Amino acid sequence: MTIQILKGTSRFIGTLSLNPTADEEVMIAILTRKLLTNF
Numbered sequence: 001m002t003i004q005i006l007k008g009t010s011r012f013i014g015t016l017s018l019n020p021t022a023d024e025e026v027m028i029a030i031l032t033r034k035l036l037t038n039f
Contacts, residue, residue, distance in 0.1 A: 003036055009032065
């Protein structure tokens with residue numbers, strides 16, 4: 001389950017990393033932190 005979430009997150013980050021704005025980078029950091037603290 002963790003691997004699937006990480007794959008989805010990396011795919012999500014990959015789509016934004018083409019041209020991320022500062023707000024998107026903050027959102028990615030918050031989402032990643034929330035995902036990591038859930039485990």
